[in-house]
Structure formats: structure tokens, C-alpha cells
Amino acid sequence: MFERAMHLLEYEKIKKQLWHHAASTLGQKQIETLKPENDRKAVQAMLAETDEAYQVLRMRGHLPFGAVTDIRPFVKRAKIGSTLSAKELVAVGDVIFASRVVKQFIQETCDESSVSLPIIQSLSDALDPALDVGKAIRRSIDEQGYVLDSASDQLREIRAQIRSYESRIKEKLENIIRSSRTQKMLSEAIVTIRNDRYVVPVKQEYRQAFGGIVHDQSASGATLFIEPQSVVDINNHLSEKRAKEKHEIERILAALTAKVAEEAERLLNDIDVLSRIDFCFAKAKYAMSIKGGLPKLREDGRFKLKKARHPLIDPQKVVPIDIEVQGDIHSIIITGPNTGGKTVTLKTVGLLTLMAQSGLFIPAEDGSEMNVFERVFADIGDEQSIEQNLSTFSSHMTNIVTILDNVNEKSLVLFDELGAGTDPQEGAALSIAILDHVFSRGATVIATTHYSELKAYAYEKQGVINASVEFDVETLSPTYRLLMGIPGRSNAFEISKRLGLSEAIIQEARSLIGADTAKIDQMIASLENSRKEAEKAEQEVKRIKAEMAEKKAEWEEKIAQFEREKNQRLRQAEDDARAKMEKAKQEITALIEELRQWRKEDKPVKEHELIDAKTRMEQAMAALKGETQSLELTYKKRERKSFQPGQAVKVPRFGQIGHIVEKISDHEYLVQVGIMKMNINASDLEAAKEEKAEKPIVRVKTSAAPVRSELDLRGLRFEEAMHRLEKFLDEAILAGYSRVSIIHGKGTGALRNGVKKVLQNHPRVTSSRLGAYGEGDSGVTIAELK
The missing domain is CATH 3.40.50.300 (P-loop containing nucleotide triphosphate hydrolases)
Structure with missing residues (x-):
């Protein structure tokens, strides 16, 4: 169906790129058999598993796959009674523990994630690691394939005896090579091994004088490797123990192989599942490497x-x-x-x-x-x-x-x-x-x-x-x-002209082509010019929009700064007025108390004292009255005014008419003035007079084009998408919706993150979440409105 096209389009090179992203030979073998499918359901399933693996990598960054090899040949040999080598058993153990790690990792990811991962979850659930077998292998064999003393009591005892015999042999041989009598007979004062026996290098001419058993000689024949007679019996015992050690190791490996055979089906199932998981994540890693998207x-x-x-x-x-x-x-x-x-x-x-x-x-x-x-x-x-x-x-x-x-x-x-x-x-x-x-x-x-x-x-x-x-x-x-x-x-004529061909030759060539061809070329040239002009105009529009957005942000910051300074000054004025009022009250109270005291004491009051008291009273009352008026003015500025969404209002400091988008708090409203939206204190707003013909300031969509509860942002540039989202939320709130859906697709997640940020900062959005299964999954965000 696709073979020739795969060859001509270099499909195998794609598979080679993909091959390098597999973590094991298991995934690589799956990649080698990869071919396009022509059934939509099959293709959809293949893309879905790639997408789920992509989501996991996006959230966790990696998959702890570990060292896994294809153990299927080992397991099959175990089933028919063959004994596996220590390294083959280590490979089986690695697969068992890799299965456990992968299963645990995927389960944790699914539990922590709000994204549905049914395919990856089902693969994880299918893993059934034979942990008893894995632990038995780990207790008996190290990572390099060496059978440990702890594998059995018999092996521990045998190896202890081996070490004892080796120690006795080395001690005797060390005494020999350090002896002044024998040193002149030795080529070198060292102990070495030949044919699994401990020997020393003796000069040829001292063969008879030294005695013992000859096991080897040097290439020149000048040196003989002799086992001294004094260690022959001990070496014999050592050889016997080594034979027992080998027999015990074979017994241990056979026992472990039998355990593998008992769990053969579980192991084969796990290796198949791990193979599929590695393949899925290789596709996801490749998608990230090419910055690919889900079509x-x-x-x-x-x-x-x-x-x-x-x-x-x-x-x-x-x-x-x-x-x-x-x-x-x-x-x-x-x-x-x-x-x-x-x-x-x-x-x-x-x-x-x-x-x-x-x-x-x-x-x-x-x-x-x-x-x-x-x-x-x-x-x-x-x-x-x-x-x-x-x-x-x-x-x-x-x-x-x-x-x-x-x-x-x-x-x-x-x-x-x-x-x-x-x-x-x-x-x-x-x-x-x-x-x-x-x-x-x-x-x-x-x-x-x-x-x-x-x-x-x-x-x-x-x-x-x-x-x-x-x-x-x-x-x-x-x-x-x-x-x-x-x-x-x-473009032959234009290119030739640019390269210096004579204008006369070019004109003659033009005269030789048909009129229809010339008209077609002119039409194409005109279309190209129109396209370029349109692109230029589009770029200019984008530039102007960017400048307007920058200016809007700048003015909004200035307005916010103005509001902060104004409120700070009002609070300061209010505090100063209260302090002065309190001081005036205290002075009046003190004066009254003083006059009462004079009255109680029946003390004669002089004229100048009465005039002075009267003057102080008038000054205190004037100060109290002035600060009361100042405080009333401050309150007036902060007077609560109530406006309704859609109501036309005047912003005196701008000299502009706008309309209320929404109420933020009891003393603050979001107001649309021209293309700008800004938060303005209620005290800075006045109800605008509306002509009867223009009374419905809020333009409610008619039933012919109702506001939808769903917004599709796919295919839009980021800035345009965010602008549409803000406008959509305003319309949805005015329409009375309590829940809306925003479709942003899956892709790289940039659009989804932008939507999330806007929703988090919007005062009328109470909560948001990604879509569940059947709602669009992670390609859709559901927002609750108040």
C-alpha cells in the first residue's frame, strides 16, 4: 500500500531518527517493524498512545526505564530445562525490577495528573513483576554476574575453606621466595598461578635442586614454573574445594532458572508490555525533538x-x-x-x-x-x-x-x-x-x-x-x-536582465512569445504585487496593534498609579482632618472644663479672661467646622455610587463616555472607554445622560446570533487568541452563562497556559479545569463563572 512511496519519501530515515530515542532494544525492535496504517481507528489509537506518553514526558520530564534487554530467549530456554548463566539471570532480574519501577512511576503520574491517560494506565496495569524471583536473583548474584557467598550456606562454607587453603599456600610460598637459600634459584621472587595451581618461577639449572612439580616453562626455556612439594597436598585440597564450589554454583543457577521457568508467562508478558511502553515513549521523545504536534x-x-x-x-x-x-x-x-x-x-x-x-x-x-x-x-x-x-x-x-x-x-x-x-x-x-x-x-x-x-x-x-x-x-x-x-x-526575462543581458535581446524575446503567455505572466506579476502589498499592509496592522497594546498598557499603568496616589492622598487628608477635629474637640472640652471650674470656685473672672476664653472657643469651633467640611468633602469623593453592567457612564477626568463592563467591588468598576478597559473608582464616575433612541447601551446579541458557550482558539496567534478570550468572557458573563468551554488544542501547551493565566486573573472566573474524558481532554479548558 505504501512501500514505493515510503522508499521515495525516505520514510526509513524517519524510523532511524526514531530508533535513537528508544531506551532499549525492545523499543528498537518495535520501531523496525513500524509501518503506516490505513484504518482511521488504528491510526487514532497509535496517535493517542503517543499523545499520552507526550503528556507524561511534559509533566515528569522522563521515564525511568533502566537497563532492560530482551530476555525472551532466556525465558524460553528456561522453560525447556536449560540452565541460565549468571549474567542471563541478572538480565531477568533487571527486567523484573524495571517493570516494578515503571509501573510505580506511571501509577504515581496518573494519580497526580488531572489529565486522563487510559492507554498508558492500562499498559501499567498489565505489568505484573515477579518480585520474588527478582529478589532471589539479587540475593544470589551481583550486577556483574558474580554468584555471591550469600547464595547458599554450602557455598559460603566452601569459599571460607578455599580462602583458608589459599592463605596457607601463599604463606608457605612467601617463606620460600624470602629464603636466602632459594632466592638465587628463582628467576623472580614472586608467586604466580599455572593450571590453577600456585607456583614459583625457578631457573632451569636449579630444577633438580629445587624439587616439586613442573607446570609450565617460559618461551626461552630458561624459567620453569614449579609447584614446590611442600604445597602440593594443600593445592590438591584447594582444587577439590574449587570443584565443589563450581558444582554448588551450578546447583544455585539451576534453582534460580527453575524459578524463572515457573514465572515464564508473567515474564514474557512484562517484556512485551515494556517493549510497547518503550516504543510509545520513543515516539513521544521524537515528537519533542522535532517540536511536533498532534494532527x-x-x-x-x-x-x-x-x-x-x-x-x-x-x-x-x-x-x-x-x-x-x-x-x-x-x-x-x-x-x-x-x-x-x-x-x-x-x-x-x-x-x-x-x-x-x-x-x-x-x-x-x-x-x-x-x-x-x-x-x-x-x-x-x-x-x-x-x-x-x-x-x-x-x-x-x-x-x-x-x-x-x-x-x-x-x-x-x-x-x-x-x-x-x-x-x-x-x-x-x-x-x-x-x-x-x-x-x-x-x-x-x-x-x-x-x-x-x-x-x-x-x-x-x-x-x-x-x-x-x-x-x-x-x-x-x-x-x-x-x-x-x-x-x-x-522570471526568465527579469533574471536575464539582472544578469546583464541586452535590453534589445530581451525585447526581441518578448515579441516572440504569444500574446496569451504575456498576458498570463502580467496577470501573475499583478497577483504577486497585490499579495506583497497585502502582506506589507498586514505587517503594518500588526505593528500598529502592537503599538496600541503598548500604549494601552502604559496608560493603564498611569491610571493605576494615579488611582493609588489619589487614594493615598484622600486617606492622608482624612487622617489629618480627623486629627485636627480631635484636637479642636479637646481644646473646647478643656475650655468648658476650665469655665466650670471657675464657676464651682465662684472665682471672679476678669474681662480680659472672658474675652480670651471666648476667642479660644470661636477659634476651636471654626477649626472643628472647617475640618468637618473637609472630611465631608473627602467622604463625598468616596461616596458609593451604584452602577449596573452595561450602564453608560461619564469619566470626567477623561471627558469620555463609556459603559460598565462589570462591578469589581462596592467602590470599583471595570469600565470600557473606547478600546480600553480600566478599573475606575465609583467616585470618579457619573451616570451619563442617554437619549431615548440610544437607551440600550449594551448591545445584546439577538437570537439570530446568540453568544455561544464555547470558544475555539485553535489556529490563532497567541495575542489574538488572548484578545478573543477576554472578549468572549465579557460576552458570556453578560449573557448569564455559569460555565463556558475554551478549546485550545493540545500541541506544545503555550496556548493552554495562556488561557489558564487569563482565567486565573479574571475576577468573574471562580474556577477552571481541563476537560475530562469525552469533553476534549487536555485540549479543552472548562471555566466556571459567577
Whole structure:
């Protein structure tokens, strides 16, 4: 179904990249058998397991897989009665404990995460590590495959005896080599081993004088390795104990192998599950390495790629492309200069299709959609066959015949330089006929060509669209950008002029081409100019929006600063007024008390004392009255005013009319003034006079276009998405919704994090959470409103 296309699109190179992300040979073997599927449910399941592994890596950063090898051959040998080696048993133990670690890790992740991970959870649940066997192996054998003394009491005792005999032998031999009598007989004063026996190196001429058993000699024959007679008996006992040690080790390994055989089915199941888990996480790691995204699947022959990148091209050099087949469009005809990127575009679409149908994320932005094709056909490159003595044209035509015999409405067909290698007029006619035939079968087609006739074909044929790769005449180089809806042109005259060809020759050449061709070139040039002007205008709009956003933030900060300073000054004035009032009250109280005291004492009061008391009383009363008025003014400024959402209000300090968006607190409101929203104290607002004809300030959506409780942000730029979200929340609150859904997709998580931040900071959002199973999972956030 895909073999030839996989070869031409270099699918094996993708598998090689993926292969390096596997943690074990288990995952690598799964990757080696990976192929695209053509059943949507199967593809969806493959992508789902990749997505879940991706979520785990995003949350935890890694998977503690450990050292795991394929133990299936060992387990099968154990089942038929063979004894496993110590290192093979260590490998079995490693798998058992890796199963336990992976199972525990996934279980903890699922318990701590709010994201549903049903596939990874089920794989974890399927792991059933035989811990008793693993512990028995760990107690008996170390990581290097050495059988430990603790493996059995008999082995411990035997090895203790071995060490005792070795110590006695070394002691005797040390005495020999240190003896002044024997030192002259030795080549070197060392103890060594030959044939598992302890020996010393003796000079040839002292053979008879030294005695003992000769076990070896040097290459020159000058040195003999002799076991002295004094240690022969001890060496014999040592050899016996070593034989017993070997027998006991074999018995221990056989016993451990029997335990492995008893748990063979559990072990084989665990290795299969670990293999699948490693494969899933290898796909997730690869997705992260290429900054891939999860595509939406469809089955109607349509697709949409946003900022798609060819995964085999250097990420620093690749130019992302936007390409789609939507609506009534079935085919795309791509034209443009050589080395401009036409073939790369073709291969990008084909390879990303194969990747998606293999359960791999694709290097494209969120919002990309891939169709699940039954078959993918490709005719790409110069495959001239020397063995079959076929020309380039014949080779291509042989392949095309095969395609035409098998294509249907569930096929993707990729033609590179259709009709090339023969007479241009005949090649163009043949290309149109081939495209018509494939089109009539309902297949999705992308073709590259140099033929001008195919530009007109795409323009006139319903369901076919032109596209081109951009060429910069100024720099005489391609930009590798794909332009949908605009046919390419050769630019031969412009390039020749830039390279210095005579204007007279160029004008003569222009006169030789047909009027229709000249008109087409003029039309294409006009379209290109219009496109560039539109792009320039779009950039200018973005710049202005950025400046406005910056100015808005600047003014909001100034307003907030003004509010803080104003409130601080009001509080200070209020405190000062209270302090002065208190002082005046104290003075009046003291004066009254003084007068009462005079009255009690019946003390005669002089005239000047009465005048002085009266003056002090008047001053204190004036001060009290003044501070009371000051405090009343302060309260007046802080007077609570009540406004309703949607009510028109005037902001005197701006001289502007706005409307209330929502009430933040008893003395503060969120007010929309023009394009700006700001928090303003109620004391700084006045109810605006409304004309009867303009009374409904709040524009409530009619039943013909009601406010929806769901917002889809997929495919939007981050800033635009956040702006729409704020506007949506305002409308939802005015509409009286208590719960809304925001669709942001899964992808890299940037959009989801932005949504989360906005919801956390919004005063009318009481809580938010990611969607549950059936609600969109982590691609949707549910917000509760008050």
C-alpha cells in the first residue's frame, strides 16, 4: 500500500531518527517493524498512545526505564530445562525490577495528573513483576554476574575453606621466595598461578635442586614454573574445594532458572508490555525533538498543514509552509523555478502523511489536519533504469501506469515534474490527460510542473488550484515560500536582465512569445504585487496593534498609579482632618472644663479672661467646622455610587463616555472607554445622560446570533487568541452563562497556559479545569463563572 512511496519519501530515515530515542532494544525492535496504517481507528489509537506518553514526558520530564534487554530467549530456554548463566539471570532480574519501577512511576503520574491517560494506565496495569524471583536473583548474584557467598550456606562454607587453603599456600610460598637459600634459584621472587595451581618461577639449572612439580616453562626455556612439594597436598585440597564450589554454583543457577521457568508467562508478558511502553515513549521523545504536534484526523481526502516543516531538513534552514486541500479542491498544481522548493513541498506533504498514519506527531503547528489515506502513490525524481534500458520518461510512465491502475478516491497521489522528459507540447497534453483521469477517480493530487498549460488547467478546472514557490528576482534566489492560489512564472526575462543581458535581446524575446503567455505572466506579476502589498499592509496592522497594546498598557499603568496616589492622598487628608477635629474637640472640652471650674470656685473672672476664653472657643469651633467640611468633602469623593453592567457612564477626568463592563467591588468598576478597559473608582464616575433612541447601551446579541458557550482558539496567534478570550468572557458573563468551554488544542501547551493565566486573573472566573474524558481532554479548558 505504501512501500514505493515510503522508499521515495525516505520514510526509513524517519524510523532511524526514531530508533535513537528508544531506551532499549525492545523499543528498537518495535520501531523496525513500524509501518503506516490505513484504518482511521488504528491510526487514532497509535496517535493517542503517543499523545499520552507526550503528556507524561511534559509533566515528569522522563521515564525511568533502566537497563532492560530482551530476555525472551532466556525465558524460553528456561522453560525447556536449560540452565541460565549468571549474567542471563541478572538480565531477568533487571527486567523484573524495571517493570516494578515503571509501573510505580506511571501509577504515581496518573494519580497526580488531572489529565486522563487510559492507554498508558492500562499498559501499567498489565505489568505484573515477579518480585520474588527478582529478589532471589539479587540475593544470589551481583550486577556483574558474580554468584555471591550469600547464595547458599554450602557455598559460603566452601569459599571460607578455599580462602583458608589459599592463605596457607601463599604463606608457605612467601617463606620460600624470602629464603636466602632459594632466592638465587628463582628467576623472580614472586608467586604466580599455572593450571590453577600456585607456583614459583625457578631457573632451569636449579630444577633438580629445587624439587616439586613442573607446570609450565617460559618461551626461552630458561624459567620453569614449579609447584614446590611442600604445597602440593594443600593445592590438591584447594582444587577439590574449587570443584565443589563450581558444582554448588551450578546447583544455585539451576534453582534460580527453575524459578524463572515457573514465572515464564508473567515474564514474557512484562517484556512485551515494556517493549510497547518503550516504543510509545520513543515516539513521544521524537515528537519533542522535532517540536511536533498532534494532527486532527479526517477521512474526506482533505488536509491542512500549518507551518509544516520537512523533518529531514536542518531545522535552522527549513522554511515552513502552509498548504491545504479544503472544500471542493481535490488537486494542487505547483509551479515555479528549479531548486525553488516544489519537490520539497511535495515530499513534505507525503512524508507527514506517512508519519501521521504511523502514529507519529508531525512537525507542524496546532490546528493541522491530516487525512487517513488508503494508499499513497508517488512519482518523484529521476529513476532512469539502466538495467531495463528505460529513459527517464519511460521510467516515469511505467510508474504512472501502475498508479493509474490502482488509484481510487481514498488515495494520495504525488507527481513530481509530471510529463517531463519528452516534447513539451506532448508532455503538457499528456499531463492534463493524466490529471483528468486521476481527478475523475476522486483521488487527492499534488503535482509539480514547468508547463504553462497546466497553470491554465488549474485556473479553469473546478476542484484544482494553482500554487507556486516564491522567487526573489532582486537576489536571484528562491525564498522557498509556498504561495497558494498563485501560479508561478519563469522570471526568465527579469533574471536575464539582472544578469546583464541586452535590453534589445530581451525585447526581441518578448515579441516572440504569444500574446496569451504575456498576458498570463502580467496577470501573475499583478497577483504577486497585490499579495506583497497585502502582506506589507498586514505587517503594518500588526505593528500598529502592537503599538496600541503598548500604549494601552502604559496608560493603564498611569491610571493605576494615579488611582493609588489619589487614594493615598484622600486617606492622608482624612487622617489629618480627623486629627485636627480631635484636637479642636479637646481644646473646647478643656475650655468648658476650665469655665466650670471657675464657676464651682465662684472665682471672679476678669474681662480680659472672658474675652480670651471666648476667642479660644470661636477659634476651636471654626477649626472643628472647617475640618468637618473637609472630611465631608473627602467622604463625598468616596461616596458609593451604584452602577449596573452595561450602564453608560461619564469619566470626567477623561471627558469620555463609556459603559460598565462589570462591578469589581462596592467602590470599583471595570469600565470600557473606547478600546480600553480600566478599573475606575465609583467616585470618579457619573451616570451619563442617554437619549431615548440610544437607551440600550449594551448591545445584546439577538437570537439570530446568540453568544455561544464555547470558544475555539485553535489556529490563532497567541495575542489574538488572548484578545478573543477576554472578549468572549465579557460576552458570556453578560449573557448569564455559569460555565463556558475554551478549546485550545493540545500541541506544545503555550496556548493552554495562556488561557489558564487569563482565567486565573479574571475576577468573574471562580474556577477552571481541563476537560475530562469525552469533553476534549487536555485540549479543552472548562471555566466556571459567577
